[in-house]
Amino acid sequence: MATTPRNSGVAPEQPNTAESSRVAFLFDLDGTLVDSVYQHVLAWREALEKAGIELSVWRIHRRIGMSGGLFVNALLRETGHPINPEEAARLQQLHAEAYRRLAPLVRPLPGARELLASLTEARVPWAIATSGRLATAAPALDTLGIPPGVPVVTRDQVDHAKPDPDLFVAAAERLNVPIETSIVVGDSVWDLLAARRAHALGVGLLSGGYGQDELERTGAYRVYDDPADLLRHIDEVGVRFPFGH
């Protein structure tokens, strides 16, 4: 499409289905499709306490979704407590254990399954890109009913997690779509910063607990409550569903 010259003779009244079919969705997982952010927050709180590190819970919340390496650096700044690689690995393990106990309470967010099924039905490509590791993300992914062939990119598969753009770039590559016409949907400022760095369109959801203003200031083109709200307003992000949908 990029090679099509301007004024190529396509009547402007005719819906440009080639254009619209080029839209693709790259979804964050925690707080965007599944309601797991607060469980992750308290699991980190427990892991840090066990490691003798005191950090207010809201400061942990504000860092959920960023890469583990950056999280450790942020911890160092907030607490003045240097963390060596062994301690970082132990923290990750303590978090995974604590999260496993809370994970049975994790559910898909309202409308998440319907949104994904509607995109699949309308042949709009979509993928999932999460800063989490596959082992931690697997139970949440299971609740979503993801069809075979949908790319799921986890922390294990890229060099740098969010807010680096690697996860979303890899997801677009797996879909074989240009990242520049992809829509990144996320609940945190880290998703939206990664979207900007990837030159994708960022859309924010409030379902991770961030405020609307924070998401807008980080570059969200639109902010919706949750996947159900995004599905109701899907036209606003340029998606044409088949008639009657």
Place this chain on the structure above:
Amino acid sequence: MATTPRNSGVAPEQPNTAESSRVAFLFDLDGTLVDSVYQHVLAWREALEKAGIELSVWRIHRRIGMSGGLFVNALLRETGHPINPEEAARLQQLHAEAYRRLAPLVRPLPGARELLASLTEARVPWAIATSGRLATAAPALDTLGIPPGVPVVTRDQVDHAKPDPDLFVAAAERLNVPIETSIVVGDSVWDLLAARRAHALGVGLLSGGYGQDELERTGAYRVYDDPADLLRHIDEVGVRFPFGH
């Protein structure tokens, strides 16, 4: 003080100690002095699930600190599930049970004890006003080291909790200070709405997990990170600590 006429002969250069000593602080508890909001959120999540009510966790978070009666009405709107008084009572009990399990992880927020001790030392009156019931709030109150004689107003003592102004009005009355010259410190929009309705000065803290913009838009005169940050900037809210403090 209210009867002192203007231009009464006090030189303006002279620090008006009578004025400054009239400042009093009315503190919210959860998310303002103790780091308990996320535990309350997940305790509500668990209670609602046990009662067969599905509600996204971020929507619960946004309602923490409001009165139980309003919370139940909000639930009804969000879920379309009417709640009768027996069910409301059972929900409160399920929440209290779930919270009791998570409460051992609750700590004072950074600077909370220092802030309260500094106010006490400087003879600035202060009180605590919480939408929670005494039974639920007691463990958190214990961690703060509250001196005898400090008023603690709980849900049990007023007709309407926040965002009605009753709790803060009662706290000011117990301190025998005018509410209009009192500073209400809270982490949620419910505290700030109650402050406005009480004609007090509202100050917001980010330590409950709300965004700065939400608190400012609800009328916070200033927003600080947590009690430690408020203590560092106490001059900005008009408090004169004795020299050397």
